[in-house]
Amino acid sequence: MSVEAQQANVARSPSIAGVVRDAWAGSLPERYAEPRTSVPFARAVRAQLRPGQRILDVGSGSLPFLAPEDLPEGAHYAGTDISGDELAKAPEGWYHASYVSDVTRRSDELVGSYDLVISNQVLEHVKPLDAAMENMRAYLAPGGTMVAKFSGTFSIFGLINRMVPHKLAVWGLHRFLGYDPEHIFPAHYDHCWDSALRRMLAPWSEVRIDPLYMGAEYLSFVRPLQGLYVGAEEIWARRDVRNLAAYYIVTAKR
Numbered sequence: 316m317s318v319e320a321q322q323a324n325v326a327r328s329p330s331i332a333g334v335v336r337d338a339w340a341g342s343l344p345e346r347y348a349e350p351r352t353s354v355p356f357a358r359a360v361r362a363q364l365r366p367g368q369r370i371l372d373v374g375s376g377s378l379p380f381l382a383p384e385d386l387p388e389g390a391h392y393a394g395t396d397i398s399g400d401e402l403a404k405a406p407e408g409w410y411h412a413s414y415v416s417d418v419t420r421r422s423d424e425l426v427g428s429y430d431l432v433i434s435n436q437v438l439e440h441v442k443p444l445d446a447a448m449e450n451m452r453a454y455l456a457p458g459g460t461m462v463a464k465f466s467g468t469f470s471i472f473g474l475i476n477r478m479v480p481h482k483l484a485v486w487g488l489h490r491f492l493g494y495d496p497e498h499i500f501p502a503h504y505d506h507c508w509d510s511a512l513r514r515m516l517a518p519w520s521e522v523r524i525d526p527l528y529m530g531a532e533y534l535s536f537v538r539p540l541q542g543l544y545v546g547a548e549e550i551w552a553r554r555d556v557r558n559l560a561a562y563y564i565v566t567a568k569r
């Protein structure tokens with residue numbers, strides 16, 4: 316965007332106080348028009364789908380990201396997860412193959428076997444993240460692509476999650492946000508911020524990191540607090556302070 320266009324945008328934007336007031340009254344900024352972060356992720360994944368691809372969904376467990384009708388013609392879709400129990404809960408027949416595998420440990424049978432590796436809300440749960448990234452790169456065939464979405468270390472939930480014991484986090488997420496405890500897993504948020512990711516992804520041939528400044532959902536049960544949070548988030552969204560993004564979508568070529 317040109318400098319003039321950016322200045323015009325800023326001139327049109329409401330003041331930060333206005334953003335806080337609106338959020339307090341229940342109206343979130345434009346970037347929340349589609350509040351589910353799975354939507355931009357689905358868009359990023361769809362852009363990479365090709366007929367006949369071999370696709371690996373890392374940490375897909377009970378919830379494969381791609382339904383059979385989403386798969387391109389002739390695609391092979393495999394799921395992996397550290398938990399065999401999670402994989403067993405997936406809808407029958409959605410995976411063509413599944414593997415119990417910890418993404419931080421190299422599984423030789425997966426090396427060089429996939430054209431596309433996808434991963435939704437898994438990488439904040441793994442440590443060390445650099446080992447996981449290297450393994451996902453190894454699982455790609457030459458020219459292959461990874462698309463991954465995960466939460467940021469400095470997101471409000473990332474910070475709270477690391478301050479409180481896991482059991483308390485599960486209780487809070489269930490009590491206040493109605494999350495199913497079965498779908499809440501311990502998280503590490505290991506190096507999940509833009510500059511750390513860029514260092515980690517240096518061996519990849521192409522890297523695109525899209526920050527999502529969309530962490531307000533977790534405070535929806537206390538509107539005034541959510542308003543204040545959205546005001547702060549608005550500042551770093553306008554200044555594109557990427558290390559503070561609530562989520563990242565990483566698209567990288569092997």
Ligand SMILES: C[S@@+](CC[C@H](N)C(=O)[O-])C[C@H]1O[C@@H](n2cnc3c(N)ncnc32)[C@H](O)[C@@H]1O
Nearest residue numbers: 374375376378396397398417418435437440441
């Ligand atoms: C929040 S769930 C996300 C599930 C699914 N990808 C989705 O779109 O909802 C996180 C998943 O990551 C898996 N997981 C956690 N640590 C892992 C690891 N080191 N290697 C592979 N999977 C892991 C968990 O078992 C769980 O199924």
